[in-house]
Amino acid sequence: MHPLLERQLARARKASADGSLDVNTLIALVDDAYQSADEERRLADRASDLMEAELRSANNEVRAQSAALLKAVLNTAGAAVVIARGDGVIEDVNTAAEHLFGYPTGSLIGKPLGLLMPADEGMGHQRHIERYMAGGPAKVIGRSRETRAVRADGTTFPVEVAIGTHVQSDGRKFIGIIRDVTQDVAEREQLRLLQTVATSVPDPVIISGVPDPVTRERRILWVNNAFTRTYGYSREEALAGHPSMLDHPDADPDAIEELYRASTEQRPTTVQILNRARDGRNVWALVSLTPVFNDDVLTHWVGIERDITREVEANERVHLLQTVAINANDGVLITTPDASSPTILYANAALEQITGYTLEELRGKTPHLFQGPETDRAALARISAALRAGEPIRERLLNYAKDRRPYWIEISITPARSGDRITHFIAIERDITQEIEADARLRAAERRLATAIEAVSEGFVLVDADGRATVVNDRFRRMFPRMAQMLRQGGRFTDALHRLVDQLHPSVPAAEWEEWLARRITEHVEPTGRPILHHLANSRWVQSKEARTPDGGVVSIFADVTDLKRAQMELEEARHRAEAANRAKSDFLANMSHEIRTPMNGIIGMNSLLLDTGLTDEQRHFAEAVQSSADGLLAVINDILDISKLEAGRVELERLDFLLEDTLEDSIELMAARAAGKDLELHCVVAPSLRVPLVGDPNRLRQVVLNLVSNAVKFTAQGSILVKADPISAGPEGVEIAIAVTDTGIGMDEAVQASLFQKFMQADSTITRRYGGTGLGLAICRELVELMGGTITVRSQPGKGSTFTLRLRFPLGRPLDRPLVSVSLAGCQILVVDDNDTNRTVFRGQLTAAGAEVIDTADGASALALLGGMMAKNTLPKAVILDQSMPGLSGTEIARWIKTVPGLNGMKLVLASSLGLPGQANGEAGLFDLVLVKPVRVRQLVESLGRLLSGETIEAAKPEPHHVPPPLPEPGSSGHLLLAEDNAINRQLATTILKRAGYSFDIAEDGFTAVERARQKVYDVILMDIQMPGMDGVEAARLIRDLGAPHGSVPIIALTAHAMAGARETYLAAGMNDYVTKPFDREQLLAVIAQHRQANASAAPDAAAGSTRAAGGATVVPGFDRAHLARLWDAMPPAEARDLVTMTLSEVDRVVTLLGQSDQPSLADVHNLASMAGIVGLMRLSTAARSLEEALRTNHAIDERLGTLRAVGADGRTELARALETLP
Template identity: 30%
Template sequence: MSTASSFSDAEWAQQLAAERARREQAEAEVAELRARLAAREQPPAAPFQALHTQVGALVHNLRLGVVLVDGTGAIQYVSPHFWRLFGLEPVAGPPFSEAQLAIGTAFADPEAFHTRAWALHTAGKTVLGEAFLLRDGRRLVLDYLVLDEAGAGRLICYRDVSRAHRREQRQRLLAAVPEQSPNPILRLAPDGELLYANPAAAPLVEALRAAPAEVLPPLLALAQAAQQAPGPRELAVAGQYYLATAAPVPGQAATTLYFSNINDRRLAEEWLGRQRVFYESVLEQVPTAVAVFDDEHRYLFLNAAIEPDPALRAWMLGKTSTEACARRQRPPAVAQQRAAAFAEVMRTGREVQWEESFPAADGTERHAMLWYRPVQGLAGTRLVISLAIDLTERKRAEQQVVQQQEFYESILNLVPFDVAVFDAEHRFRFVNPASVSDPEVRRQIIGLTNAEYFALRQAKHPEIGLQRDQYFDLAVRTRTDVTWEETRTDRRGRPQLMVRHLRPVFGPDGALRLVVGSGIDITARFVAENLQHKVQEMLREQEAFIRQIVDALPNVLYLVEPKGGISFSNRSFNERIMASTHLATELQSETVAREVADMRAFNQDVLDSGQAEIREMPLTLRTGEQLYYQVYKQPLRRANGQLGVLTISTDITEVKRARQALERREKQYHDLVHYSQALICTHDLQGTILTVNPAIEQLMGVPAAELVGRDLRELLPPEHRAIVQAYLDGDEASLPQPRVISVLTHAGERRYLNYYTYRVTEEGYPPYVVASGYDVTAGVLAQRALRQAKQEAEDNAHAKETFLARMSHEIRTPLNGVLGMATLLHKTPLSGQQTEYLNAMQLAGNHLLSLLNDVLDMAKIAAHHLQLNVVPFDLAELLRGVGQTVAALAAAQGLTLEVRTLPGGPHRVAGDAYRLHQILLNLLANAIKFTEQGRVELGAEVLAETPEALHLRFWVADTGIGIAPAEQGHIFEAFAQASADTSRRFGGTGLGLAISQQLVEQMGGTLALRSAPGQGSTFSFELHLPRAAGAVVAAGSNLAEAQPTFERLRGLRVLLAEDNYLNQWIARVVLEHWGVEVEAVSNGTDALAQLSAHDFDAAILDIRMPGLSGVEVTTALRALPDAARAGIPIIALTANAFETDREAYLAAGMNACLVKPYEEADLCQLLLDLTAD
């Protein structure tokens, strides 16, 4: 069904006529019905029943809401359409109640409806066409029909005329549109007759009447064209621009022309066109890069700042940013960043800003700040404007500022006096390390006030903070420097006098920018004055340095006006002009006059061509010296429209001189290569020799002409050719580290060269390699001989170490039996003579053991196998222990032994207490041995101390025989004594001092001797020992202790595996003495069988046994599935005394190691420790 707006005028008329006919038909039928009712005379019930039947049949098919009311007011009939019209549920009847037909609330104005309905009822007359508006917007017409003038009844009809009403309104509206339209409308016949014109077309009608020959033809042509292809066209009529559309009138030989006045639009478009040209010309000149994108990220506009090449700029129009980035060789990351920014702008509608970097065509790194800003285009299109600012120079400037700031801060951080910078609120902005050494505290106080800083540091003198605040306020208030003296205490509590200085710094606007504070320790005047002198010198150097930078700017810049005058110039120009006579016409020489004329001609050439040019031009000074400049001139239009010439000149005099110097240096380099004794050649990347110097000719015995062009590999032995080939095939042909290679001379001699190579790459030329070297044949041969000698020495040392280890094992095994038997004898009743013999035997055995230990220590020291075991210990306890060890020996010789321990204490340090005890014991034993009467002194003192360490001096002094100066030079050599007489008289091996010296040096000190014959000797050394934290272990004390008891061993079951019967018997007796149940075997195989089959609390295994060694037994035992037997404690029993052996045993799974000969207490204590759980 067509909408109302689609009907023509004829269709509207037809529909109105049909509606009118239907209404008249309904009224006629109602009138006929009323006449028939009036003609009949029947009883009341019968007429109404007949009426009901007839009316029901009549109105049932009509779209009328009919209500029949009898003369008594009772409702006798309601048509079905009535219920639908008012949205009521149908009710069976008659009769019907008024409540069932309550329709008042359906009307827009219920009160007005009821008032009018009551008026109709009371009037008792037929009324047609009463219009009412419903609440839902529909329009009803009420017909009130009186059926019987005598008051027999009423017929009330409701008709919905909403659609007809809307049609009439639309028709009236459409009819009024042309008349009220502000745009002209004309209707023309094919012959040009004007059939219709609305009021807005008055100017066109007047133009038609005034000039029909001019106006009518284009209108008729437009009407004729509309018959084929209707569409809008622009026309100019009577000086006005119109957009005209022609539409043929259906069924008529006429055409309607609709006009829209576009005169303002045309003028605006012309103005916008001119503005666009203007703005584009402006955008082409601005240094900011400007571009416009459509909603697909395609270029609609871009200025020359983005792409100076016009051809490429034209190509970019219509291309996407990604396509343009690829064409302009921008990195993919740049294109991706721009695409992401564009997507975000289109998604959020907000501006996006970012920085990007990319390599320029000249190879430099460029930086730019970009903005994407969304805008609304014509016709609602979405556009994005891109702005870009080149940040390259700013980045460089920022980097220079950062470097300058770091430079100044580095100076301030290095100056030896306090420097602090405060803001206007007296908050710290900078503090150098001289003020606060702790970097963490320096970071914390930045941003704090002076009071907050003193609270943070918990300063001892809060009044100093108040005093500094007062001086700060004074400096700011008086706008002058303030200096005062301040007394405080340093970290050690000593008084310290400081000179404080505050300097306020104000900006150009007079506002306080910052306050610079400094402080100098003037406790020692000389140091303060020296420091002040250094600071002043540094400031003078810095000022001179900055001055040199400013004065060294080479560019001369000035602007020449059209008449030749100079309107602008910089300092370099002024200095050069003052040093010449170019502006003093009367003083100009012929050379200067020619230079001035050439410069003016240059200016005119630039003005005539309108293009920038560069030339090299001379400048003659008053002194006659001639300088050369690279002069760049460019036309520059001033704001007043005048065209001047901007000149930027760079002094290239030094470049010319450098070029000449380069030529001289090139000759010098040539001479250097030619006359150098170094071997220098060049070759290409295929190994072909390009040049050689005479030194190579002399070495190879071949003229240079025969070497050039040959393959480098031909001169090398076969074993080197593969290396050279790999070197040539590699990506890097430079060897910054020297290498040795051999070559074969013409005579067949092999020479060794120490050589370097460097790859040279020059644009436009193939790369090549420069090789230089020296003949190191003599050094190579000598190095080979040295390596052979070193290998022989290492073999000898290894053989000696192996011999000592074997001898130690072979001596310790029987020695263990000797000393063990002596220990057991001591437990038996002995006579006095037997006891004396036994003591002599023990003394001899212990002396042999000491000698063996000394020899092994010397072997460890020589092989660098002796390691220090650092543990915490007490110095006083160690000194007393050493003295106690030799106290009996000194007393036996009638000597006074004095031990000077450190005052105060305790003095706990960390070090190798055992080796320090050994050193002091060796020195003390020597002193007692070589002193027949008098005294022997052992002491230590603290030379310096810090919270972390002590600097100590140890000494042993005696009143003995002394040492002659001639003998002191070799007194510390192994197996050396002062003289043969001394050796015969006092005995000894001469190892004690040698071992002591080596141990002292390994601890970081030096063993010194001060002695003279007959005046005794003093041995001393200094050590730096760190302070110890935590528990302190025993430091070799030999103080008398209670006889140890090992009753807790009683009941233990121990397996003893020892192949030496005597040593097995001694160990068994010792352990059984303390109640240990011992199961003894003589080989490793039996030991593993016993341990695998029986339970033991511990095992003692000799290392070297028949069958399986102690290590092999341990390895097999630890692999047993029975965790209890696999985890039994194992003590290694060995005659190998080297630390490496002990570490190997522990690594194999043994729990402890006992070296033969051992003390009974050591064995029992180990068992107690390992079985304590």
């Protein structure tokens, strides 16, 4: 559509209210449009004619305006603009160009361009123009070039020229834009200068960029040569890295933090930091970090790092030296270099302490301050001379402290130099006051020692390592004048020995001198310290002793021991006389023992037989008095013999397993009757921790405790006696025990206590007259206790009683197979009624340890009241233990009352009395379920109560009937014996005892007859007296043994009044099986006879069957006396009997195991086994063990008897174990 029509159409629509097209309106509009178009055409034609003239005029005007506009633009430009024609003539310039070159306005138009150039460049430019005009090559400077220009005044200056070309109708034009770059050149020159300076500066310089927003690292942009030299990185390595490559792991965190904060805050900072070079070297640097900004925008960081490594190290050395000086033990003083009057600049703490002055007090003073009246002026002069000469010096001086106390110093002064110039004097002072004083004391001691050496009664010689004497005292000079003279003249000690051997040891034959000298010189050169005795030519005796000194010398002491030697010789003679006297004493004691015991045997034995007959009460009283007196005399004899054995060192301790509680209870039980007779309470308390097997000699321990308890009973009129055992210390190897025997007797003062353990000592003669005794008992106790490795002490006060305390250590024995007590009282409530506090304490401890709950009270009234209350609450005890003798109600009265009260009959009543059961003849026995006689054994108490409370009936103690002589057995019913005895009374005694025991016998009055009878008949047992006329019992026993079986294998029992040390070993070595000492106890004699008769009877069939065993391999059961074992059950509580058998089984197992391993048991083991086997009825095993014991003692036929014991041991153990199962 024609544009005109489009416009009209748009108008028509716009005129319509709703925008629709009205045709009429459109037609009218189109018509108008055509008319308008015709009019425009007419006007256009007219205008065409006019415009051609106007365009020419307007074109000229536009050109004029354009030229004016261009001129205005050029004049306002900051740079100079020069327009030249192609021939190099200036056509136009702007104002800036005229000002730049200094020409008036318009004066440059038409001038050649060379006018603006230096002459040399202008000529070249002109030739260039000419070539260009001639049509040669044209080279235009282009965008930019720096060159020189000339002003109107002829001065040249640097310009930057940019030239372009423009072709117009009138030809090519050159348009040059010129800028004065004088300032740029100057700045660039300055920059080159700064760069040269930065490159040449000695400190490392780093220019880095801004931190990376991600890594926070700054890339290094430039480094100088000092950086590469200091850190070892090449320039290329540095420009590829970051400043962090210099980081050191030991750098100061504070310095690192400061650099980080300065970087973050974009501020300059300076820090001292430790860097690390490429090769790992430490580099200390003083880093100055400066930010560079452009229009307030951070663009760079410049870091200058001054290497201060040497300074830091120097400072560290200085600091180290300062620390050393400050903390040095020696005083340090630094002064000015003025030699005549140096001024103090510095003093360390040690010097302050030495002198008492502070540094403030010393600074500015001179060292003359320390001098005093006794300071060595000569030493001061030497110091001044050295200072003037500038030389070091060392001296000792007496100085004075601030309080004018003198002190000695060792001073060392050294000049400090810087080049050839002395800058300071440094003095090191060491306080040597103590050394000087010690040296003075040493010299004084040496003087005193020299005086002492001269004053001693021994000869003294000190030789040096070269063997020459340095000290010889006067005593030596008088003892050996010739030798001393040689030593004073410089002779060696060994040379003097060579020349004076005839004087020093005349007893050595001349032929042996060389050998003696060699030995003596060796002893001198290499002294052993042992004394050497010399018998000199003048008959004097000299003893020498030598020792090596630390410096290689030898000190020799020579003592004149002539008097001592004579005294020793006299003492030796006295010793021989004493030994002879001691032998005479031993012989006397042996004879006395025999001579006294032989009639004593008759007295005691006959009296014992007399007591077995029907006597009137008066006769029995007289016989019992005889028995008591004889026992007392026998005790005195035994004490004397014990002391003799101890003095001879012939008492040997056994090592047996034993229970301490049993041993102590045995001791007090033996004294129970005597204590009850005096109405004394006897108590035994053993700590529960000590109820374990121990290893020791129970018999000797029992002897000691029995002696102490016996004394306590003797010297106590009323009260009680307590035997108490407590552990002191315990460990896996053993236990240390304190056993105290305390009484409430007469006591003693300290004077008596001091001599109490001496032989034959008692408090005074009245003690002996009133109480009796030899004064040997405690001496024996002390000897035995010390033999057991222990101690015994006493603590006592007159009228308040005494306490004897044993301290002993025992190894632990083999553990028991089962508990000592097989019952428990756990849950049982028991009431104890006893007026004695100690009794109640003992009962409480014993019963509580067994698990019982114990209530106790001190009298009958309280007990009855207590029972009444408990009955009301239905909390009655299971049992009541009553003491008999109490104030108020007695035990029987309390029991009688209980029996009459309904509701109390269920309790078990137990009487514990030291006097036994009273009123038995009047029917009082039925009141009590159990009667215990004090002191009560622990196991007996617990076992009896346990059985009683479990419902078992225990037979109460029965009254002893009036003595009726037992009926005599048939003669020979017990066996046939041989009695060898020369004493008629002893024969009568022995035969009476044997007859009453049912034995038949033959009699031999001497050894010859005994041997002959033994040759003719085989007896069950031979009783052999030792001392008989003609042939004694020892020789007779040897001859009988030589007879061989069966006559020579009969058991032989020695009957001896010889109880001295070593007798037992002599009898056993002669082939005897056992021995009984006179005066013998009837029961003891019969028991020993029965034991060996039964052993012999059981061994005889075995001997006959020996070949059968060897041939057929059959096992014959060893002899075992079941009746003997049953009697053991009757003799003691079943629990104790079972314990004894169990211990025997363990011992048999142990010895048989040793034998099975082909080990030889010890003598103590075999002796222990023999005794235990005999006790429990293993007669053949006991005999075999005793036979081996004899073989071990005589070192004869050991292997044969080991084999016998090995053969019977296992079978005996089996038989005993089988029998044990059948017993309660």
